[in-house]
Amino acid sequence: MPGMMRVGAGANTPGARMASGWAAAPPVICGDRVVFTPHAEPVLNCLDLFTGRLLWKKKKGSFLYVAGGFADRLLLVGSDSVAAFDMADGKAAWTHKLQPSEGRPCGRGVATDDHFHLPLSSGQICTLALSDGNVSSRTYLPESSDEGAVLGNLVMSQGLVLALGPEGLTAYEQRGRRLWCGSRPHWRKIPPTAGPC
Numbered sequence: 001m002p003g004m005m006r007v008g009a010g011a012n013t014p015g016a017r018m019a020s021g022w023a024a025a026p027p028v029i030c031g032d033r034v035v036f037t038p039h040a041e042p043v044l045n046c047l048d049l050f051t052g053r054l055l056w057k058k059k060k061g062s063f064l065y066v067a068g069g070f071a072d073r074l075l076l077v078g079s080d081s082v083a084a085f086d087m088a089d090g091k092a093a094w095t096h097k098l099q100p101s102e103g104r105p106c107g108r109g110v111a112t113d114d115h116f117h118l119p120l121s122s123g124q125i126c127t128l129a130l131s132d133g134n135v136s137s138r139t140y141l142p143e144s145s146d147e148g149a150v151l152g153n154l155v156m157s158q159g160l161v162l163a164l165g166p167e168g169l170t171a172y173e174q175r176g177r178r179l180w181c182g183s184r185p186h187w188r189k190i191p192p193t194a195g196p197c
Helices: none
Strands: 005-007 028-030 033-036 043-048 054-059 063-070 073-078 081-086 092-097 110-112 115-119 124-129 135-140 153-157 160-165 168-174
Touching (some): 028 073, 033 063
Antiparallel strands (some): 005 168, 043 054, 073 081, 081 092, 124 135, 153 160
16 A cells, blocks of 8 residues: 555555453563462452562453553453553553444553553544543544554654554554544655665
8 A cells, every 4th residue: 555654565454453451561560569460360460569478460351562651550451442540559440432433452551641542443542531531532543544454552753653453564654743633633655765774
């Protein structure tokens, strides 16, 4: 597709989806707590970082992965929701239920400042406030993207949004300083580069 930088064949493959089931994650340290999620067991374990003592356990349920620890909360992404849990006791602080029209998570999201940006199978990035789980904005793939394109895992670096799917990498450049706005943003496509990176 002209105008999009791609690495690998078939980037943004239509129909690509996150696997159902738990995705492996390294331990997450948040303050004086560490959360460990054994892949073969259906639980999250929260331990005291200094003593290793078990503080609380929680069933993984329909959650797919640990998105990270932010302030005193653990963020989990599920097949149809995103939820934050207090690190102190494992109790739910907030839950954002995804609507069927939004689609399902299609990759790992990324946190910036006090927001979490979640890629969805509907071709949008849903931005949630980490404080309360409310939607701050929705950002959509450019209209000229491949039909049925899926974002994949997100990374932000130096003004670029990188989306890594199962078969390739797509880079989008933001126009201006503000990328995340309430409705469809204005995107400028990056021409393919010549020569080695």
